[in-house]
Amino acid sequence: MISPNNQIVFENVSKFYGEILGVNRVNLSLPPGVTSLVGPNGSGKTTLMNLMTGLVQPTQGKVSVLGLTPDQPEELFRYIGYCAQFDSFPKGVTGYEFINSFLRLRGLSSQDANRLTWEAIERVGMTEAARRKVAGYSKGMRQRMRLAQALAHHPTVLVLDEPLNGLDPMARSESIALFEALGKQGMHVIVSSHVLHEVDKISDQVVLMSFGYVVAEGQISGVRSEVKEHPMQILVRCSRPSMLASRLFAQDHVVEAKLHTDGAGLLVRTHDADSFYKLLSQIVQDKEDDFKLEAVAPADDDVNSVYQYLIGSGGGTV
């Protein structure tokens, strides 16, 4: 596999902890943008992140991040920020000292480190508490401070292991907006989360994992269309849903068309979404039908649905 310099590449990577499988034969190429790692506990999400950042080494295969390998720490870690799942800090430090000391470790001058420290602290809204000892912080504050530490040196690749854990709803939504904005700036933002509907909103691509294997990867819509055994669900809000349903039943690819109780729409299940959209377009253009389309949207084109189809967990969280 070619490893372009702006991608995170896993080439046939396996990791075993003794006899326990971490991940097996992973081949991935992650472009910039927000990538969500989704899977149940023990599926290998954290192992994948640890491999990316050199905290663990592959049993076989090769990992490269922006063309650099984890055995080049002086280069690689200028570009990576990792907010790991460990809710731990060096003993006795304040929030400011925590971020500042590790910036100084990068070889930054005192002034630059100071400036970047306050910038990161302000970014996560922790200015008031920055001079207090981390030991006195709430879980959400500690999470935000760790996020600030991962962001402080302006990384190109931001790896976030369950970054929303412990955050209150306001902080969650602010964090999600931050990740989305960073992704749009061209950064790699790799996020693992149990809360699928939250990562769904911001993900440019997903990696679905189960028992150490990558089950599916790519843009969510692309992954969804690959799941052939589950017909695509499409929601249509329109003026004559019964007429649309009757036209749809003549098509082989349509499995079901369920009218909404308010009589202003229907839910279609089809094996061929492209053919459905073509037909819908024809009906809309056909003036004789007097058909008015208000809205059309995929109903199961999200991480949660794809996850349930491929891995089979119930509920909105994994």
Next chain:
Amino acid sequence: MSVPAQKPVTQQAVNTRPVQLWVAQILAILRIELKKNLMKKRNIWIYLLAFGPVVVIALHVLLGSSDPGGLSEDTNILADIFQLFYLRLAIFFGCMILFTWLYRGEVVEKSLHYYFLAPVRREILIIGKFLAGAITATFIFGLAFFCCFGLMYAHYGRAGMAFVFSGPGLGQLFAYLGVTALACLGYGSVFLALSLIIKNPILPGAAVLLWETFHAVLPSLLQKFSVMFYLKQLCPVSLLPDDGLSLFIVITEPVSPWLAVPGLLCLCAAILIFACFRIRRTEISYLAD
């Protein structure tokens, strides 16, 4: 949370010449580690070990007889205190507590990954931590012995002053402080390397203690792999081998200070090189620890 434009990290004012960068990184590690080492609650044991003899000597000076035993006798007592207590016990166990915790403590407190995720060569991390441990141990034990020395000769008044400043006293003090520094370097390197291999330092610590205590009965070649072999030859006042072991001691050709100091430093360097190789392959697996 705000989203300022991201400036590429490479444009930040980072020292780019390797040596300059490594020095800056070692200084940053020293800043973090020295504060931790000197202020950590668990290191109270090191202070107790180091300053215990100071308290005992102070009590003797304050409450003892007005007719001290004589400069010569007290010089021998000080030599006993240094070699039997400080070298074989206090510095040994102090370094064991301090240096094993430099690495193992980070694992226990789950904070090692912050170091591993910084753009720092792991060898630099080991050197920085080792230096921080060596400076801390040398400072604590050096200061403690300095206090012992001062108290021991202070109550002789003018005669004590003359012994220190016009006689061999000052030379002996510097020699003891030098040996203290070398002992901290030697034992420090051993315990830092051991902490990278073994989770619980008690058993290997006991093995090293046995090795160091009974090194004199080993063949002369093996004696050279002991820290104590070099240190005792650098001490300004020799102890008489009057214990039960004297029958079994293998007399080894003495090594001059010009060989003993580099010999010990080479031993430290070899152990540290091993530690550097070891840490390059180290993985973060807090759960396993």
